[in-house]
Amino acid sequence: MNRDTLYAVFIEELVNVAPDLDAGTINRDDQLQDDLELDSMDVLNLVAALHDRLGIDIPEDDYLQIETPAKAADYLAARCK
Amino acid sequence: MPSLGADMEDGKLVEWLVKPGDAVHRGDVVAVVETQKGAIEIEIFEDGIVQSLEAELGATLPVGATLALIGDATAAAAPELKPEPKPAPPPVAARQAAPAEPQSAEAKPEPDPQPAPVKVSVPEPQPVTVEAKAPLPATPEPETLRPKLAETLAARHEIEVPPSSAPIPLATGTGSGVAASPAARALAAEKGIDLAGVTGSWPGGAIVLADVERAAAGTAEAPAPRTPPAKPARGFDVEAMRQGIAAAMTRSKREIPHYYMTHEVDLQQATDWLARMNANVAPADRLLMGALFVKATALAAKQVDGLNGHFDKDGFTRSETVNAGVAVALRGGGLVAPAIPAADRLSLAELMAAMRDVVARARAGRLRSSEMTSGTITISSLGDRGVDQMTGVIYPPQVALVTFGTPRAMARVLGDSIQIRQAVAVTLAADHRASDGRRGARFLTEIDKLLQSPEAL
Structure with a gap:
C-alpha cells in the first residue's frame, strides 16, 4: 500500500472513530488531540481500528508519530515495508 | 416521561419501539425520547403487557406525563378486556399542538386496530451501517398506505443511522406539537423547514417524509437553514445542552x-x-x-x-x-x-x-x-x-x-x-x-x- 492509500485509510478510520468530524475539513497537519479534539479513548479506538484494518500494531511509545494525518501516513508507510 | 437528570424538564417522544399487546420486560428499550443530551433510549421499569400508547409521536411532554399504560400478563391474556378509556391528551401536548396545527390532536397515532400479523417484538436498536461521512440519507419512503405503526417502524431506520448522518432533529424549534414521522422530522430539520407549515397527507393530517420532500422542492430557493450543518450534525443540540448544563449547575451551586x-x-x-x-x-x-x-x-x-x-x-x-x-x-x-x-x-x-x-x-x-x-x-x-x-x-x-x-x-x-x-x-x-x-x-x-x-x- 502506498502512502496516499494509507493516508486515505487513516482519514477513513479517523472519521469512523469520531463520526462528528467531516473528512473534507481535516487538514494533513491537524493534531489529533489539539485540533481535532480526540481524547485518549478516541486515539486508542483509532489505533485498534488501524490494527484491525492493516495488521499494524502501533505501540503506545509510537503514538506521537501518528499525531497528525501526514505523520501517520509516513509512519504507516514505513511500517508497511 | 421519566426524569433523565436533574436538569430535565420535558422530553420529546420521537419513537415507539413497542405496540399494544407486546410483552415487555424490565430493562427493555420501549421508546426513544429526545432531550438536551441527545436521544435517550427509554427502558421500561417493570414487566408486563403494553396496554396502550398514550403519548403521540413528536409531542413534548413534561416529566411525569403518561407515555403508555402497562398491564400485567393476566390482563393481556384476555384480549377482549378493554383497557380503560384513554384520558385526554396531556394538557401540555395539547396546548403546544393547538396554535401550530389544530388537527394534530386527532393525528395522534392510534394503536393499529388490526395489529400487523407479523409479530413486532421489542427490537434492539440496530443501527443501519452507513458510511460515516455520508450525508443524511433521505431515502424516500414508498408512498404506500401502510399501517401507521409499520410506517413508524420503517421510518425508525431513518433515525437509527449513526449521528454523523441523521441527527434526530430538535434544532428547528418549531412544529414540535405537529404529528410527523421521525423521517419527516429529520428531513425537515435538515432542510430548515417548519413542520407547522407543511400539509400532512396522512389521515388526520400527520406529516410523512413525502410531504416534507414536496415542501422542500417548493422552497428550494428559501433561505438557508438557521444552522446550516457545516459538519455532519450530532445526535444532540449543542445550545439545548448548554441550557441543560446551565440549569443543573446553577441548581447545584444554589443548593x-x-x-x-x-x-x-x-x-x-x-x-x-x-x-x-x-x-x-x-x-x-x-x-x-x-x-x-x-x-x-x-x-x-x-x-x-x-x-x-x-x-x-x-x-x-x-x-x-x-x-x-x-x-x-x-x-x-x-x-x-x-x-x-x-x-x-x-x-x-x-x-x-x-x-x-x-x-x-x-x-x-x-x-x-x-x-x-x-x-x-x-x-x-x-x-x-x-x-x-x-x-x-x-x-x-x-x-x-x-x-x-x-x-x-x-x-x-x-x-x-x-x-x-x-x-x-x-x-x-x-x-x-x-x-x-x-x-x-x-x-x-x-x-x-x-x-x-x-x-x-
Whole structure:
C-alpha cells in the first residue's frame, strides 16, 4: 500500500472513530488531540481500528508519530515495508 | 416521561419501539425520547403487557406525563378486556399542538386496530451501517398506505443511522406539537423547514417524509437553514445542552454547600505498570489510565461513607453499589456523564470495555435512560493533554465529583531525595450536607493508596 492509500485509510478510520468530524475539513497537519479534539479513548479506538484494518500494531511509545494525518501516513508507510 | 437528570424538564417522544399487546420486560428499550443530551433510549421499569400508547409521536411532554399504560400478563391474556378509556391528551401536548396545527390532536397515532400479523417484538436498536461521512440519507419512503405503526417502524431506520448522518432533529424549534414521522422530522430539520407549515397527507393530517420532500422542492430557493450543518450534525443540540448544563449547575451551586480539596497522587507505579501491561497486548485490549482512575475512585467511594449516593428531600441516601458517572466531553461543546453500573465490582478489562461502549454511545447521542440517572458519583478525567487540576461542580442529586488533572512529570520528595515522578492532582468537590473534610480527606488518600497498587485494582 502506498502512502496516499494509507493516508486515505487513516482519514477513513479517523472519521469512523469520531463520526462528528467531516473528512473534507481535516487538514494533513491537524493534531489529533489539539485540533481535532480526540481524547485518549478516541486515539486508542483509532489505533485498534488501524490494527484491525492493516495488521499494524502501533505501540503506545509510537503514538506521537501518528499525531497528525501526514505523520501517520509516513509512519504507516514505513511500517508497511 | 421519566426524569433523565436533574436538569430535565420535558422530553420529546420521537419513537415507539413497542405496540399494544407486546410483552415487555424490565430493562427493555420501549421508546426513544429526545432531550438536551441527545436521544435517550427509554427502558421500561417493570414487566408486563403494553396496554396502550398514550403519548403521540413528536409531542413534548413534561416529566411525569403518561407515555403508555402497562398491564400485567393476566390482563393481556384476555384480549377482549378493554383497557380503560384513554384520558385526554396531556394538557401540555395539547396546548403546544393547538396554535401550530389544530388537527394534530386527532393525528395522534392510534394503536393499529388490526395489529400487523407479523409479530413486532421489542427490537434492539440496530443501527443501519452507513458510511460515516455520508450525508443524511433521505431515502424516500414508498408512498404506500401502510399501517401507521409499520410506517413508524420503517421510518425508525431513518433515525437509527449513526449521528454523523441523521441527527434526530430538535434544532428547528418549531412544529414540535405537529404529528410527523421521525423521517419527516429529520428531513425537515435538515432542510430548515417548519413542520407547522407543511400539509400532512396522512389521515388526520400527520406529516410523512413525502410531504416534507414536496415542501422542500417548493422552497428550494428559501433561505438557508438557521444552522446550516457545516459538519455532519450530532445526535444532540449543542445550545439545548448548554441550557441543560446551565440549569443543573446553577441548581447545584444554589443548593449544594460544596467543599473542595486537592491531593497530589504519585502515578509512577501505575504508569509503569500500565506501560508493561499494554506493551504485550493488541490495541483493543489496552487499558487507559482513566480506567484505573474510575476503579480506584469506585473502590474508595465504597469504603468511605458520605460520598456515594443521592441527596434528595429526605436527606442523603447512600448507595451500596457504585455507579460511576463518567464525564464525557463532546466535540463542539457539551458534556454528559453516563453511569457505569457497579464499577466497583468490574475488573479493569470489563471497566475499560464499559467505558469504551458508553463513550461511543455518548458521542452518538444514544444513551439509555438508566445511564442518565443511576450515577452515584461522577469522575472527570482531564486527559493527557489538559491542565493540572479542575475544581468541579457536583451533579445533583449526587454528592461528590472527583476530577483527575492531566498526569505529568513532577518533582516529588521521596524519603530524603527529590525525584522526577509521574503524578496527578486529584480534586474532590463534595456536598457538606453529606460529608465533611475529614471524610473527604480519607476518600482522597484511599484513592492514592489504591493507585499505588495498580495490579490489585
